[in-house]
Amino acid sequence: MRPRILFVVMSAVAAPGTVEQLALSLAPHTVLLHHDFSQSPDFRVEAQNVAFVPEPVRTGWGTFGFVEGIFHALDHAVRHHDFDYLQLLSPTCLPIKPLSHFEAHVAQPVDAHFGAIDLMDDQDCLMSVGYRAFTPADTFRHRVLRRLTAEYFARRRGRRDESGVWIHSGGGVGWKARLARWTVRAAAHRALGPHPFGPGLRPYYGSVWFGARPHVVRGMVEAFRQPELRTWFSRLRIAEEFLVPTLLMRLAGSRGPLNHYISRFDQAHPHKLRDEDLDELRVSPAFFARKFPDDPQAQVRWKVLGELVGAEDALAETASRGRVTDAESV
Numbered sequence: 001m002r003p004r005i006l007f008v009v010m011s012a013v014a015a016p017g018t019v020e021q022l023a024l025s026l027a028p029h030t031v032l033l034h035h036d037f038s039q040s041p042d043f044r045v046e047a048q049n050v051a052f053v054p055e056p057v058r059t060g061w062g063t064f065g066f067v068e069g070i071f072h073a074l075d076h077a078v079r080h081h082d083f084d085y086l087q088l089l090s091p092t093c094l095p096i097k098p099l100s101h102f103e104a105h106v107a108q109p110v111d112a113h114f115g116a117i118d119l120m121d122d123q124d125c126l127m128s129v130g131y132r133a134f135t136p137a138d139t140f141r142h143r144v145l146r147r148l149t150a151e152y153f154a155r156r157r158g159r160r161d162e163s164g165v166w167i168h169s170g171g172g173v174g175w176k177a178r179l180a181r182w183t184v185r186a187a188a189h190r191a192l193g194p195h196p197f198g199p200g201l202r203p204y205y206g207s208v209w210f211g212a213r214p215h216v217v218r219g220m221v222e223a224f225r226q227p228e229l230r231t232w233f234s235r236l237r238i239a240e241e242f243l244v245p246t247l248l249m250r251l252a253g254s255r256g257p258l259n260h261y262i263s264r265f266d267q268a269h270p271h272k273l274r275d276e277d278l279d280e281l282r283v284s285p286a287f288f289a290r291k292f293p294d295d296p297q298a299q300v301r302w303k304v305l306g307e308l309v310g311a312e313d314a315l316a317e318t319a320s321r322g323r324v325t326d327a328e329s330v
Helices: 016-026 064-080 099-106 123-134 140-152 175-188 214-224 227-233 240-251 275-283 299-309 312-321
Strands: 005-011 030-035 050-052 085-089 157-162 165-170 260-262 288-290
Touching: 005 016, 005 064, 005 099, 016 030, 016 299, 016 312, 030 064, 064 085, 064 214, 064 240, 085 288, 123 140, 123 165, 123 175, 123 240, 140 175, 214 227, 214 240, 275 299, 299 312
Parallel strands: 005 030, 005 085, 030 050, 260 288
Antiparallel strands: 157 165
């Protein structure tokens, strides 16, 4: 029996044709769209498998509104939709394998698929982003730890791309680096101020683009309602990269790898995928990729949907509607 997959898409400024093409490529499964009409009031899609989240939240990259929008959509999903599996996507995602492959994948007995790096067990990760997890972004101690983090990697800096994110590697040379390591670890153990992390809530870092079973999604929504948790994460910089993997690690009894291929980051943003990336997408074990150009007529999108996915219906519908845009996606 075909699993019931619910795709939740977070939309704000992407072109309607881009979102519609994504939705058509995921048919017959339902696409639950959280669209921020305050940013794009004239947004309209016609795909029959799209449902809208009512009363959408004002979102924005790097703001806590984006987190609130995700959990608002998840709450609506568990209240009003029947599904066997939920997958979160961005508007600039596309499948990179036939949908039947993903259906077979989620039919396996795994609670959730996501990326997560253990902050307390990974020195590179702790020293790259620990200051963001353990100190609110609007505080003096946050600014001090951010500066010390830069000093830690100043003399020997590499990088690791994994779990849908990237972190610095190496570092640790010189007395300033040793001071930075001691200070960040002190913050992790609450010596510089309170935070909710500890034995009951171990901190993790990773991509927000997860897939999970209904009971896991329900547990995430319930956890987000806890005032102390919500208040803390509302003060963190790019909070979703900590909140989502941390909750998933606590709630998922069994875990599979991230369902996404994510293009290499340039600081906080992934590069747009191009035609020359097709070979890498073709051999990737992932089922989705981001980020693609925000133009439903972009050549790389047509090649992926035609050659890798076999989504001829989505391409035919795109051609019949003739939607083209030069807008940039978030």
